[in-house]
Amino acid sequence: MAFSASDVKKLREMTGVGMMDCKKALAETDGDFDKAIDWLREKGMAQQQKKAGKIAAEGVSFAYVAENGIGVVVEVNSQTDFVAKNDIFQNFVKDIAVVIAEQNPADVESLKGMTYPGTDRTVDEVTADKVLAIGENLQIRRFVRYDTGVNVGYVHAGGKVGVLVNLEVEGIDAAAVTELGKDVAMQICAMNPNFRDKSDVSQEALDKEKEIQLALMDNDPKMANKPAQVKEKIVMGKMGKYYEENCLLQMEFVKEKGVSVEQHVAAVAKQLGGKIAVVKYTRYATGEGIEKKVSDLAAEVAEQLNAAKKG
Numbered sequence: 627m628a629f630s631a632s633d634v635k636k637l638r639e640m641t642g643v644g645m646m647d648c649k650k651a652l653a654e655t656d657g658d659f660d661k662a663i664d665w666l667r668e669k670g671m672a673q674q675q676k677k678a679g680k681i682a683a684e685g686v687s688f689a690y691v692a693e694n695g696i697g698v699v700v701e702v703n704s705q706t707d708f709v710a711k712n713d714i715f716q717n718f719v720k721d722i723a724v725v726i727a728e729q730n731p732a733d734v735e736s737l738k739g740m741t742y743p744g745t746d747r748t749v750d751e752v753t754a755d756k757v758l759a760i761g762e763n764l765q766i767r768r769f770v771r772y773d774t775g776v777n778v779g780y781v782h783a784g785g786k787v788g789v790l791v792n793l794e795v796e797g798i799d800a801a802a803v804t805e806l807g808k809d810v811a812m813q814i815c816a817m818n819p820n821f822r823d824k825s826d827v828s829q830e831a832l833d834k835e836k837e838i839q840l841a842l843m844d845n846d847p848k849m850a851n852k853p854a855q856v857k858e859k860i861v862m863g864k865m866g867k868y869y870e871e872n873c874l875l876q877m878e879f880v881k882e883k884g885v886s887v888e889q890h891v892a893a894v895a896k897q898l899g900g901k902i903a904v905v906k907y908t909r910y911a912t913g914e915g916i917e918k919k920v921s922d923l924a925a926e927v928a929e930q931l932n933a934a935k936k937g
Contacts, residue, residue: 629657637662666758682765683918684710687788687910689779689811690723695800697777698726699790700769701910705762710785710912715764718756719785725749726769734766770908776800778807782815789814791907797900806894806902812880813887814909819874822904823888827873835868836861875904 629652637648637659647666655661685703692698702719704710721743731737738750745752749766757764776793789811795803821827839861843849849857869876875888882890887904895902 629653633657633659681705681916681918682763683913683916685764685767685912686710686716686719686785687781687912688719688723688785689781689788689790690720690727691777691779692724692727695773695777696727697772697779697790697792698723698769699779699788699908699910700726701767701788701912703765703767703913703916704760709760709762712760714756714760716785718752718764722749722766723769726771730771730773734768737766737769768910772906775905776803776807778804778811780808780811780815782812786912787815788910788912789907792905794903794905795900796902798895798898798902802898803894803902806891809879809881810874810887810891810904811907813877814874814907816880817874817877818909818911819877820872821874822906823875824869824873827869832865835865839864874907 633652634645634649637652638645648662651662651665652659655665682703682705684705684707685701687699687701689699690697700719700723702715702722704715709715722737724743725731725740726737729740731740738748738753740749741747742749742752753764753766770790772790772792774792776795778791778793780789780791781787782789791807791811791814793803793807793810820831840857843852843857843860849860852860870878870886875886875891877887879885879887879890885893891902891904
């Protein structure tokens with residue numbers, strides 16, 4: 627069965643696969659569209675298995691708040707930053723956030739079995755299609771879903787960082803605290819606090835900080851000979867600084883010098899005539915903790931040339 631250039635174009639639009647691969651698929655299947663799609667699927671699945679071992683350390687961290695107030699922050703990884711900026715990939719991440727908000731999966735594995743928006747197929751099946759269309763390994767890495775209180779999301783630098791803040795609000799309309807939530811989310815994005823509040827700091831963390839400060843004094847010629855009780859008092863005095871550097875609510879608010887985040891939240895609540903509390907938050911920096919492969923361009927080109935010769 628003969629096929630035309632418009633057939634190749636149509637197949638490309640249907641599958642998202644490159645023109646040359648679509649042409650080859652139609653040639654291999656005598657111009658039969660259904661068989662050509664199956665042929666591409668088979669090749670795509672084979673490519674996916676090959677790409678599965680490749681490190682996906684780029685991608686997008688995306689924060690989403692549904693109309694019903696449910697908030698989601700999700701990280702989806704790709705192999706390259708170039709693909710992370712691709713519209714197909716960006717829309718895929720947004721759809722995954724919608725699935726999480728609407729279907730409430732327990733974890734990433736259960737998410738893969740959920741129904742993808744606008745289809746009767748699973749997230750896992752559609753992910754395989756995206757790998758075929760985009761040509762890279764894609765991984766849904768992690769997500770958090772908040773279904774109570776007021777949720778506000780913030781996405782920095784096109785998805786390099788995604789933040790979701792959860793507020794408990796009394797006597798104030800939820801829409802009135804959106805700006806505050808965004809400011810707090812930006813603070814979290816910029817400062818990356820280790821704790822929400824000083825009351826959340828574990829005794830283990832406090833003991834470790836105390837140990838570090840005492841060691842610093844022992845190694846300082848001016849402080850080394852001070853009595854132990856004096857050093858202890860000095861260390862306790864420095865703990866306030868530790869809270870300011872590590873705890874969100876005790877940090878200086880980035881938009882107002884000399885005022886802590888806690889004080890700013892209280893001031894906004896008073897102005898609006900109610901109560902506001904920062905209950906929890908999640909901050910995802912895309913690719914954090916993933917060991918990235920050092921790229922050897924010459925080796926990659928040589929590998930592709932060898933593969934082309936064998937093909």
